[in-house]
Amino acid sequence: xxxxxxxxxxxxxxxxxxxxxxxxxxVGNADARAYCLAKAHGNPSGCYSIQSADLRSMxxxxxxx
Numbered sequence: 001x002x003x004x005x006x007x008x009x010x011x012x013x014x015x016x017x018x019x020x021x022x023x024x025x026x027v028g029n030a031d032a033r034a035y036c037l038a039k040a041h042g043n044p045s046g047c048y049s050i051q052s053a054d055l056r057s058m059x060x061x062x063x064x065x
Contacts, residue, residue: 046059
């Protein structure tokens with residue numbers, strides 16, 4: 001179930017990565033928005049505001065690449 005929720009969150013902000021960080025602010029879910037912004041800025045510190053431990057770990061792993 002968690003994997004499904006995380007996949008839905010990522011799909012909702014995936015287009016924002018291709019455009020710019022400004023598009024992230026349109027994402028309604030706070031965790032997905034933080035993930036989107038961290039990814040767009042390449043800033044792992046943004047991942048720490050994510051409440052979901054699974055999504056936070058994934059964010060840190062991807063942004064630190």
